[in-house]
Each structure stands twice: as C-alpha cells, then as structure tokens.
C-alpha cells in the first residue's frame with residue numbers, strides 16, 4: 001500500500017485518535033493537473049484544490065510530492081491481543097476504546113482464527129477477537145490504559161509490548177493476495193446486541209475467513225470541522241469493515257451477496273463510507289463517501305481543474 005492513495009483518501013492509522021488523519025498533517029502537495037500544469041498546492045495557494053485533495057482521491061491530478069507535519073513518536077506500547085469472540089467482550093472492548101485517552105487507537109478484528117502457530121489448535125477456524133492496540137505515550141500510563149482490555153478475558157495471545165512505532169506494521173507479504181468480498185460502513189454504537197448480530201452473521205459465511213473489523217474513531221480526528229476537508233466523516237464514531245476471503249473466483253457472487261446482506265443488516269443511521277475502503281461498488285457508493293455539500297463542492301472544483309474528467313479511473317467525482 002502506498003502513501004499516495006492513502007493520503008488523498010484521508011488516511012486512518014494507529015495514531016488517528018492522537019494526531020488525526022494523515023491529511024490532518026498534510027501541509028502541501030505538488031500536483032500535475034489534467035492540462036499538464038505543475039502546481040504547488042497548500043492552504044494559501046489554490047486553497048480549493050488543497051481542500052479537495054484532502055479526501056477527494058485522485059480526481060484532481062497526480063500528486064508528485066507531499067509535505068507533511070511530523071510528530072515525534074519515540075516509542076509506543078502496542079501489539080496484538082487475541083481473546084474469545086463473546087458479545088459481551090466485544091461490547092466492552094468498544095466501550096473501553098471510546099472512553100480511553102486519545103493516545104490509544106485500536107482495531108478489533110472479530111474473525112475466523114487462522115491456523116497461526118501462536119494460537120491454540122482447538123480455536124483454529126473458530127471466531128476470535130484479534131485486536132491491535134497502540135498507545136502512543138508513556139509506557140507506564142499505557143499499561144494502565146491497556147489493563148482493562150487485557151482483563152476482559154484471558155487472552156489466547158498477548159503480544160503487547162513497548163516498541164518503536166514502525167514495528168507495529170508487519171512486513172508486507174508480497175506473495176499474499178487474498179480475494180475478498182468487503183463492505184465498509186460507519187456505526188454509531190456496538191453494544192451487546194449489535195455484537196451478537198456481528199457474531200451471528202460471521203458464522204454464516206462460507207468463505208475461508210470472515211471478519212468484522214472495528215475501529216473506534218473520535219479524538220483528534222473529530223476535533224476538525226467536517227467541512228474543513230473533503231473527508232467529511234469527522235463525526236462518525238466507529239469505522240467497520242465487513243468481509244470474507246475466498247479462493248474460488250466462481251464463488252464471487254455468493255460472497256458478495258453475503259457481505260451486502262451483512263452490511264444491510266447491521267447498518268444504523270450513518271450512511272457515509274470511507275472512500276479508501278470502498279471497492280468496485282458503483283457510483284452510489286462513491287457518492288456515500290462525500291455526503292451533503294461535500295459532493296457539490298468537489299464537483300465544482302472538478303469543473304475548474306478537470307472539466308473533461310481526464311482523471312476518471314478512480315472513485316470518480318465527475319464534473320457537474
């Protein structure tokens with residue numbers, strides 16, 4: 001995965017609650033536009049483009065340079081925690097993650113346990129909660145913040161330890177290209193009832209691995225007004241990615257139907273979607289990435305910089 005698409009769509013990482021989205025640290029970009037100009041874009045120079053680049057994806061040109069604000073992150077307390085998939089635990093995990101200080105960002109993956117050597121054999125193929133926690137602050141304080149997560153249930157594996165921040169990212173497996181049917185959405189709450197719904201649906205998948213990935217948002221990301229950037233989901237509370245991995249291409253429609261029904265069943269009031277997690281799902285889903293006035297403003301900027309829709313092989317925002 002590259003920094004180009006990640007940044008232009010928003011960028012949700014392990015520091016999202018502490019430092020916000022990747023775009024919240026974007027200071028400037030160099031952009032090659034449809035008519036071949038090379039523009040320096042920042043808050044004062046082409047401010048309309050600067051707004052659009054922060055969430056609007058590759059619709060406005062090719063970004064050839066980014067300038068970011070840096071944050072010192074000398075170390076983190078972080079790693080993987082694997083626990084049983086029980087509705088009560090999932091609901092409590094989310095509640096803890098929501099009330100934790102912004103130094104903590106989490107990803108809870110409710111998923112089929114892969115046959116990994118550090119997991120007991122008897123749980124392989126059963127549902128587990130494989131979560132990633134990152135506390136970006138003092139280690140002692142982090143231990144206190146993470147303790148309630150550890151005590152939710154005796155872990156199958158606990159790999160949380162002090163580390164340099166880059167260690168949280170495992171090396172990319174270049175030969176691993178799983179095929180997935182996935183849907184992204186935002187939820188307002190995951191209480192025990194919603195957690196039960198997630199578990200019930202996950203058990204009905206016939207894929208090789210089914211998952212519901214839950215990311216509690218808020219913190220620094222939510223402090224910026226939604227209208228300030230083309231990424232407009234600042235108030236969304238929990239980002240959820242549902243999916244199933246599968247091997248046989250002829251099973252595509254089966255798993256796509258499963259995941260669409262799953263998303264429809266758990267959907268709450270938030271109709272938005274994060275553009276970087278949308279697949280090839282049609283124009284309506286791209287529209288969902290840019291709610292309210294965001295879409296209209298993006299289309300106006302597209303008219304100005306790419307009226308012929310030269311940059312269209314993307315989650316496309318056509319000129320109006």
Ligand SMILES: Cc1cc2nc3c(=O)[nH]c(=O)nc-3n(C[C@H](O)[C@H](O)[C@H](O)COP(=O)(O)OP(=O)(O)OC[C@H]3O[C@@H](n4cnc5c(N)ncnc54)[C@H](O)[C@@H]3O)c2cc1C
Nearest residue numbers: 001002003004005006011012013058061062063276313314
């Ligand atoms: C395994 C995996 C994990 C992920 N985890 C996260 C995550 O934790 N958080 C998150 O926010 N996202 C995540 N993503 C989604 C990721 O942000 C998008 O897939 C993003 O598009 C990847 O960027 P890329 O540069 O590799 O894009 P590419 O696949 O190369 O391109 C995708 C699109 O981005 C645009 N684009 C890319 N580079 C440029 C450029 N320089 N100028 C103009 N347009 C450009 C183009 O429209 C292009 O079609 C994940 C994706 C994968 C596959």
